[in-house]
Amino acid sequence: MEFSDWDLVQKCQAGETSAFQELVSRYQQKIFMVVLGLLRDREDSMDVAQEAFFRAYRKIKGFKGGSSFYTWLYRIAVNMAIDAQRRQKRNPLEFRDNMDAVLEEQNEVEKDPFSNVRDKELRAGLIAAINDLTAEHKAVIILRTVEGLPYKDIGEILGCSEGTVMSRLHYARKKLQGKLKAFL
Amino acid sequence: MIKRCEDIRDRIGAWMDGELSRSGAEEVRVHLESCQACCEERRQLEKLQASLEAVLVAGPSNVSFERFWPGVEQRINRKRVWHEDFFGRVRDLLTPPQLAWLVPAVIILVLTGVFSFESFFPGSRLAVQRNNFAAVDSIDAFGRNVAVLRENETKTTIIWLYQNQEGEDESTGEKTDASPSF
Amino acid sequence: MSLLGKRLTRALLSSSILCFLAGFAGAAEITSQIVQIKIGAILASNQGDEFDSRLAPLEKQLKLMKYRSYRLLKEESQKVQRKGNATFDIPGGRSLVVTPQESGTKQLALRVHLQQGGKPLIDTTVRLNSGGNFLLGGPPHEGGALVISISATAQ
Numbered sequence: 092m093e094f095s096d097w098d099l100v101q102k103c104q105a106g107e108t109s110a111f112q113e114l115v116s117r118y119q120q121k122i123f124m125v126v127l128g129l130l131r132d133r134e135d136s137m138d139v140a141q142e143a144f145f146r147a148y149r150k151i152k153g154f155k156g157g158s159s160f161y162t163w164l165y166r167i168a169v170n171m172a173i174d175a176q177r178r179q180k181r182n183p184l185e186f187r188d189n190m191d192a193v194l195e196e197q198n199e200v201e202k203d204p205f206s207n208v209r210d211k212e213l214r215a216g217l218i219a220a221i222n223d224l225t226a227e228h229k230a231v232i233i234l235r236t237v238e239g240l241p242y243k244d245i246g247e248i249l250g251c252s253e254g255t256v257m258s259r260l261h262y263a264r265k266k267l268q269g270k271l272k273a274f275l
Numbered sequence: 276m277i278k279r280c281e282d283i284r285d286r287i288g289a290w291m292d293g294e295l296s297r298s299g300a301e302e303v304r305v306h307l308e309s310c311q312a313c314c315e316e317r318r319q320l321e322k323l324q325a326s327l328e329a330v331l332v333a334g335p336s337n338v339s340f341e342r343f344w345p346g347v348e349q350r351i352n353r354k355r356v357w358h359e360d361f362f363g364r365v366r367d368l369l370t371p372p373q374l375a376w377l378v379p380a381v382i383i384l385v386l387t388g389v390f391s392f393e394s395f396f397p398g399s400r401l402a403v404q405r406n407n408f409a410a411v412d413s414i415d416a417f418g419r420n421v422a423v424l425r426e427n428e429t430k431t432t433i434i435w436l437y438q439n440q441e442g443e444d445e446s447t448g449e450k451t452d453a454s455p456s457f
Numbered sequence: 458m459s460l461l462g463k464r465l466t467r468a469l470l471s472s473s474i475l476c477f478l479a480g481f482a483g484a485a486e487i488t489s490q491i492v493q494i495k496i497g498a499i500l501a502s503n504q505g506d507e508f509d510s511r512l513a514p515l516e517k518q519l520k521l522m523k524y525r526s527y528r529l530l531k532e533e534s535q536k537v538q539r540k541g542n543a544t545f546d547i548p549g550g551r552s553l554v555v556t557p558q559e560s561g562t563k564q565l566a567l568r569v570h571l572q573q574g575g576k577p578l579i580d581t582t583v584r585l586n587s588g589g590n591f592l593l594g595g596p597p598h599e600g601g602a603l604v605i606s607i608s609a610t611a612q
Contacts, residue, residue: 108351112344119343128331133338141343145350217330235292236327242294257289264288268323275319379469409585412566416579421595424521431518436571436579436595 096160103151111151115144118161121238122168128233129172131222139175143168158247165234165248173226213274220270228263231256279306284316291320408432491536491612492557492565494543498531501594502601515606518592524601536612549598550574553605560584565609569593587611 094102094113102110122143127136147167154163221229227249234245242256249256268275283306289295290303307313409432411423420437499512501524509529512519519527535543537557545553551573558566564584571578571593583591590608597603 108348112348115344115347116340119340120338123338123340123343124332137343137346141346141350144347148347148351213326214330217326221327221330232327233331236324237331242289242292253294257294260292261285261288264320264323267327268319271323271326274326275322407586407589407591409583409589409591410564412582412584414579414581417577419578421579426518426521429517429521431521432583432585432591433518433521434579434581434583434591434593436593438595438597 097156100151100154100156100160103148104154111148114160118164119144121161122164124237125165125233126168126172128237129169129176129226129229131218135175136172139171140168143171146171159244162244162247165238165240165244166250169230169234169248173230176226209274213271216271216274217267220267223270224263224266228259228266231259232263232267235260280310280313283307283310283313287313287317287320291317291324490539492539493534493536493610493612494555494557494567495534495608495610496532496545496547496553496555497529497606498547499604499606500526500528500530500548500598500601501604502526502528502599504600515590518590518606519604522594522604526601527604530603547571547603547605549596549603551578551596551603553607555607555609557609558582565611567607567609569607571596571605583607585609 094110096114096117099110099114103114119140123136123140126140126143127133130136130139143164147164150167154160221232224232230249231245234240234248240248242253242260245256246253251259283303286295286299286303287307290300293300295303307317407430408425411432411434414421414423414434416436422433422435422437424433424435425431426433497512497515499509499515499519501519501522503525505526507526507528508516509527511529511532512527530548531546533545535545537543537555539557539559541556543555545555547553551571554570554572556568556570558568560566565587566582566584568580568582570580573596578596579593581593585591588608588610590606592604592606594602594604
């Protein structure tokens with residue numbers, strides 16, 4: 092029998108750590124992917140994602156179900172990733188190197204969609220352009236692209252209205268488009 | 276036409292995301308069927324979206340999560356150093372963005388209240404204690420003994436006029452008890 | 458900077474500006490021409506242990522004099538222009554005249570003249586903050602001593 096998120100939250104509030112483990116396994120990849128999109132470093136992202144779950148564990152007794160569990164969890168993770176981003180001191184070139192390292196490690200090189208040289212330049216330019224976005228604009232791009240979340244959920248996670256989400260996405264896309272015009 | 280195209284282009288992204296109303300989506304779809312420039316904009320956005328997905332999703336999608344839960348469990352079981360716990364709780368208190376404004380707002384209110392209390396309640400005990408010292412610039416007791424007392428704790432100034440020893444006050448018929456002791 | 462950081466920074470900046478302005482407001486010179494003078498005539502004695510509850514705001518000040526009993530005889534308030542006179546009848550055939558002076562500073566200056574039956578008892582000039590008070594005491598009254606609390610507030 093599969094429990095809903097809310098059932099698992101209630102079990103966790105009652106002290107069942109196994110219920111929290113189930114929640115972790117449901118959302119670990121999603122949270123990691125969003126954090127990775129913001130931080131662009133695998134180790135840091137893994138660390139921040141685990142820490143986000145730990146913080147959710149500490150605060151779960153106070154979760155009243157006003158929003159869905161996953162938007163609540165995303166909010167914690169996104170805020171932590173944005174804070175971690177401020178502490179990062181790496182430059183965009185290193186980000187590109189890190190992505191290559193991630194792909195090589197995972198034997199993904201041959202499956203790299205950017206196998207064409209020009210496309211590789213597009214990827215490098217895209218990574219640099221994403222990193223140039225402000226934290227708010229980067230967050231909406233990540234949540235929409237990585238998770239395909241509706242604007243309403245993105246707004247709940249970031250604490251803003253749907254209109255603001257739409258406006259930020261439009262601005263972010265325009266900015267990326269402007270920087271990568273030659274490649275698109 | 277140009278203004279219409281601008282309006283449509285502002286909404287192509289939301290249309291692609293399926294976030295427009297039915298009538299709005301229909302409006303964009305019909306316009307795209309007949310406008311080359313806006314079609315090109317759509318193509319560019321679609322390519323941008325595909326590139327974003329390739330960078331952000333397809334690349335790292337096979338990362339192993341075998342050690343993820345053990346990492347979380349380790350954090351749960353680890354005894355936090357007292358200051359990590361303290362700062363963690365403080366951060367939790369300040370974290371909800373909707374409430375973050377509340378903490379400095381409360382500080383402002385308290386400080387403003389303290390500084391302006393005597394303006395609203397000039398005779399109040401607080402006002403008396405805070406700013407009450409009076410300075411005596413001149414004094415003429417017409418030959419009587421007089422004392423000026425300034426008490427620090429209550430910030431009180433007392434001007435005390437002693438009875439005339441020659442009995443001048445006795446003529447008023449006033450009987451008096453002992454003088455005060457300060 | 459994170460969303461939270463930006464919001465906190467904005468809130469702290471505006472609160473600092475507000476506190477700064479509040480400080481200036483507090484430090485402003487008193488230029489008002491109207492002054493409200495409030496007096497309380499109090500009987501302090503060792504007959505009985507009564508403490509008049511109406512004197513609660515002045516309790517700590519009055520008990521400096523170490524009498525056992527304090528009773529409020531009269532309370533009165535008058536508004537007066539600077540250089541104008543506020544005259545109060547004080548129990549025991551006495552009369553108190555309070556004249557706010559031009560001060561040119563942030564404090565109020567009061568000239569206080571107490572007389573009995575036409576004879577002057579004391580004439581003094583006192584400076585105090587708006588809303589502050591001082592005590593003038595000593596004249597014998599009903600087996601104890603008369604204490605007059607004098608406060609002034611710039612309007």
